[in-house]
Amino acid sequence: MSVAFSLPDSRWRAGEIAFWVAAALVYVIFPSDLVLASQVLITGLFALSLDLILGYAGIVSLGHAAMFGTGAYTAGILARHGWGEPLTGLVAAGLAAAAVAFVTSFIALRGADLTRLMVTLGIGLLLYETANQAAEWTGGVDGLSDMQVRDLFGVFPFDIRGRTAYLYTLAVVFLVFCVARRIVHSPFGLSLRGIRESPRRMAAIGSPVQRRLVAVYTIAGAIAGIAGALLAQTTQFVGLEVLGFSRSADLLIMLVLGGAGWLYGGLVGSALFLVAQSRLSRLNPVYWQFWLGLLLVLAVFFAPGGITGAIAARWQKGGRR
């Protein structure tokens, strides 16, 4: 990984603008695939939140679904008990997930990599079991249904073909992405990358390492919670699997295939992963798992930076000429 120790150039590049225009054009070009497209954006946002802690701050988490699930259940339970206004629901979900992330960060960020891995995994499993047990609130294994999400701005109803859902998701994801982009390009974001490269040196030059990590973990938690709430509101259903281990593991896979430490890595990875999954698992879910496993093994050996990592490396070379 090449590290430039100056504030990154934060101007929007042409490729980025093209990316978001393309995302908007999906609405026109693939009107029958909007449900999948919304899933891609939501999962991409979730992957972006993991990228903040993994790609930028260097924390490997195997339990990031804990925050996603907290957000999904918060939005779901609110909508079920009469608070169906989507935007305030999103905010509430983000706050709840940020609270969970903040509280757990103090235990999750202790120790070395392996301990962190285990503690994040443990917290994820604990929340899963809690949701499973609190069936009165969460619906347990059956999931949480009959949510009543109100019309967006009181005008646009969430239709069955997912048109409102897609535009709503796209707008929220874009806004949150801009916030994340701003964070990454700020001195705070630069200090996170410094911590990823060498926590000791950052501490030695006076950076409050632990506080920075808690802060980014909390921010990432809030973003993951918003992604979870988006999923709950647009599908009007929350199942236990929002907290499952495989959601955390798949997320890690997407992010790494897309390229960690690169803002678009999560979105690209999620698009590739979900489209491939929806095509291939139609043939046979078992084969999908096999090929996914093989792809991971090959990626570790041959493409350590992921797909967008390779593109980024090329871009940087071009830029330095």
Added chain:
Amino acid sequence: MLSALPGVLFDGVAYGSLLFLISIGLSITLGLMNFINLAHGAFAMVGGYVCVVSTLRLGLPFGVALVAAFAAAAIAGAVLERLLYRRLYGRSPLDQVLFTIGLTFMSIAAATWIFGSGQQPVRLPESLLGQTRVLGVDVGVYRLFLIGIVLALASGLALLVTRTRFGARIRASVDDARTSAGLGIDVDRVFSVTFTLGSGLAGLGGALGIDVLGLDPTFPLKYMVYFLLVVVVGGAGTIVGTLAAAMVLGIFDVAGKYYVPSAGAFVIYALMVVLLLLFPRGLLRRAR
């Protein structure tokens, strides 16, 4: 409630013995090379399936099937170590996690493809069925047999590690791989051999555990947490620590499921987080 305690303790110890048997290889390889091997459960699964095929399809005796399970898992471990694992020592934990998750997924898909997704039955020899009375407590013969085997193996391993030259090399390499290599110990070879042995023991544990843990293609993921937990709580690279952690976890898991069945797996996960917080470097903290 309390009258069931001895029985619960006994089952917990039997369960803990299995956890120890499967996790010990993981513990030593983790201690040796700091390699995070999430696919360790897959080797146990290989052993389990080899045992099922040998007893039910080939009609071999149970004892022979156990040896075959050990051998198959050990060979799989040796081959994969030589071809793939070896190239990832010293890579970032993330790469190791991804690689071993990939391996786990492939093993699950392969097992589903070959054997189907159902639970596998096991045929135990007549002599290991039924109940017997030990010190006034009714206990299953098979579980007694399990504890016996694991105690024997654990003592054997302890002797190997503390009394032989090879054991001294393992201990030296765990303590400080660089210095050991500098002193002329072939750390790579030590690691290959322990990896092979550890995979074999996991395979044996998988075969012995069909009756207790069950066996289906999701085995490596389902028990991954338990194996990792034993290792992390026990402190990587120690036999005694691993044994103690396996027993604690086994007993708490069985007791939790018996006394508070509604809490399900909650007990074990809560215990894991608490233990990790109290002993961030393992139950028997190693002075460094």
